[in-house]
Amino acid sequence: MAEPKNLEKGDLILRCAGIVKRFPGSLALDHVDLEIRRGEVHALFGQNGAGKSTLVKVITGVYACDEGYIYIDGGLAKLANPRDAEQAGLSIIHQDQQLVPQFDVKRNVFLGRELTKGGFLDFRAMQAQTDAVLKRIDADFSSHDLICNLSVGQREQVAIAAALLKQPKILILDEPTASLSRKEADKLFEIIRSLREQGVTIIYISHHFDEIFEVSDRITVLRDGKKAATLDVDACSKSEVIRVMIGREVSQLYPKKELEKGGVILRAENLCFEDRVNGVSFELHRGEILGIAGILGSGANELAMNLFGVNKITGGQIFLDNQAVQIRSPQMAKKMGIALIPEDRRNEGAAGTMSVKENLSLAFAKLLSVKGWIKKTRERQVSAGITERLRIKCAGMDQFVNTLSGGNQQKAVIGKWLVGKQNVFIMNQPTTGVDVSSKIEIYKSMTDLAAEGAGIIMISQDFEELLGMCDRILVIANGRITKTFNYGEATEHTLLAYATVIS
Amino acid sequence: MGSDKSKMKSRVPLGSILLQKGTAVGMIGLILILGIRSPAFFELNNLMDVLKQGCVLTLIALSQTIVLIAGGFDMSAGALLQLTANLAAGSIAGGRGTAFVLIVGLAAGVLAGAINSLLVVQLKIPAFVATLGMMLAMSGVALYYNEGRAITLYDKPAFFFIGQGYVGVIPFLFIILLVVLAALHLFLKNTRTGMQMYAVGENEQAAQLRGISRKKALYTAFIIGGAIVGVTGVFQASYNYGASAVSTGMDFLLNALAAALLGTTYSKTGELSVIGTSISAMFISSLSNVLICNGVSNLLQPGLLGMILVASVLLTVVKKREIGQITIF
């Protein structure tokens, strides 16, 4: 390793050289180099667990790196804590924009750096500055709106406004579109472009191809903690990026099997829920994987909650095995053979401080018990069987689930429904935050379930996996089905087009 | 999109206004109805008495509120009140001056607050249990100090003025309360530290990401809270002509907690506020007065308070339909 010397102040605004970060038992960053040019939008791209967030944490001073140097504007930077990074001109907007919902916009924007006059808060000055920066990003709300009255997209803009007020040299956006609708995301891209024109350097972290191609100038792809490549957006193709990212061909990702379709197991007729779901009808067959493609706010999430009895439908009819049924609660849904893999794994799917075994027997403890007493050996056998079947990697049945990786947690969530004989599986974003190898195993378990005669509804915003896995794909927008595709008919482009139609 | 939503929110129908303001409307309505039934309640002297009676509870409720705002919880407030009331009564009986006992009360309160916050912040004990331990310990110290006997004071006009005196027609204690209330309101709404305490209590992670120290917020809250309760103990001793032997701390604590929680129903966002707390605390303490004026047996008063408490909270939670879990431990 070369002596750390101050470099020429020039084209590069940020340079990381040979960054190494070790965690107990793993090498999170393995000699990563990163060069960010002044005034560009630079995307950091990679699968979950590729090291993107660790690298960002090193850059923003949250983690100290074990080896390597960081230069800002040519000068060697010592970033011991987030405050150092902020002073060096780095400003980050986190994935879940952490705001105080009961505060208004100006209080949030200035949180932690409030302006005072004579010891008291200077609301007038804060309001003026906030309004100025809101105008700069062309926001449609004002500095005295309460956060809890703003949409997710507007909250993102509040976070950007807060970051901009610090006059950063480099603005880092960590998965900013994770919870935005298409329209809100477009607005965000507009803001990013205008900021670039104003001379702000932007690092953009994402694992969505489309976004990256839409907004960035250059891409650095990370894979397994190493830098795989830095590419010019204009000079590379999507497939090239994907190949670099996963290190293999895409087709190997999806273990899709052609299966004989069985009878109709679930039929929905003209389902309505408030103004979120407006007359959805479809049929689900045994042995079928039915995809539902919808962006955030499309009503797909609400539909899943309706089918599982979390929210009662306000109109229409559900049929199970051709019998009209009323699903009033998750308990009823469970009894009728329906399973839900919820979207928010950490808060809705897995109980973190319960063991793998306890999580697996959560839904069907009754089946493992005689007259209310849980049979220990039976529980152990059944959960060991599921652990093996789904290849849940854990130190033992008694390990707490929150110490497992995201993929293995998700397998445990799926596994809890395998104790009973469920035959309709509703999987809402089953692979978010899951590493590639676990993804493949989850896909495989879906194929297995379908082969056993279950019907699977797969809701996802990751259109590529829908294209790879589903026998049919329903596209949903504004609570209505806008198009149905059979396997092989659609492309990511057509799905997106139908998912974003304006009613 | 979002602005449409907020516009919709401002056009709420009457029913949900009632639901939102249900507690406030109910409280004031109840006092009015009971007051009109018995004219004695609305006599100026009686009203001033009501204000005076409510001051101690309101001050404790304010201390509880400020701790809750920063995301803490203080079970020990009642015991601290008992302790400083005893210390004050004992010192006055021993011939010390009023200024001296006020300083003793304040110092004891600050010390207790500091220990509470150390336990919560440094040793990371959940606030509920840490202050529970402190509560037991301080009840013990109070009992040790008074040897299980009530301390009664006679003929100390200067000391009694704090808790019993009037400036014109207004009780002196009520003036103190107004000053404390105004200062706290200003502090919480218009200073950096105050605002940051709210932020820590509402969304700790957001606060942390912005470099706001949770520790500082909790230290500040517990120490200010402790200081208020410490001094209030002295007022209590003055108001009561001494200190009782049996512990009344628990009742004060629970009523103060109820006042703080009822107070949240006054704000749009369900925020804790010192003003909401004060109104609710005054309501709770005037309730017993108005019931006496109506000739209701004081044996029934706890029960009535209980029902009103549950009913008024019911009005605000009935829409949510979640289960009544709590997250303080």
Added chain:
Amino acid sequence: MKHNWAENLRTAGQDNNRKFHFAGFIRENGVILGMVLVLIVFGLINHKFFAVKNLVNVLNQSSLLIIMSIGMMFAMSVRAVDLSIAQIADISGLLAALLLLNKAPVWAVFLVPLLFCAAAGLINCLLVSYLGVPSIIATLGSMLIIRSIELTMTNGAEAQILFTLPKKVTKAFFFFGTGSIGPIPFLIIFTAIVVSATHFIRHKTVLGREMDAIGIQVRVAFLSGINVKLVFGSAFIIGSILSGISGIAMVSRTGSAVPRSVESYLMECFVSVYLGMILSKKNRMNVIGTAAGAIFVGLIGNWITLMGLGAPYKYIINGVIILIALSIGAMKKSDC
């Protein structure tokens, strides 16, 4: 995803601690070692402390706290508190005494108070579970209401004395609290039965497992098709019935019912439950630990009495113990 950031920070900082095996050992077993150590030291200071007769006596006295604390533990294991628990024990004993004084048959003396407690528990259950009132407020409300009922029944807290009644009337009732089978007091046997029964309910049944799930992550439990409201509310009913039993036991043992005399046990219940939680490996509320915690609290109280020290010391020592125990417990928790 939400807590990723903070959690990573924590795991990053922790691993250095693992090297110190001694510290780890203390962290794992510190509370129980500390408790045993305290008792040994106490025993050395006062030799009467370890006399078999004394220990049996303490166990007998602690039965009330053990059963009541287990009741509280049920509420706390679903992440709630039941502030009405002591008041319910109080009124249950009072009802039993009043029934006996009014020459009710023995079965009614036991059954009627328990039915009343079950009803009170049901009301708590409806309020917290089906109407959604925060448990701290709902149970505070029912505590106040029950207190009023009690005061009205007894004209402002008059004690109900039973031991002046003819022996014939009280014999069967007093056997519960003062009788013995062979050398062992009946109350201890009864408490042992209650502890093992509740242990099975809490840790070996579907209901208990579902309570765990609700206490840890209620949304997960709901979306796993668990009847969250029923299970959550049932914790309050079980708690009320248990505290009702303890109230009757208390009156049967002491021979008199003094209104509001059980109220002070509320805080000791919290202490027992927390001690019990820290004693468990997984840091969960549990029956055996709670019982051990209650016995420990009882032993401390007994030692203070043996030493001729008064109530102040009891409060102070209980307070200090809970703080020390929790500091060690907090160290343990941050490790996993």
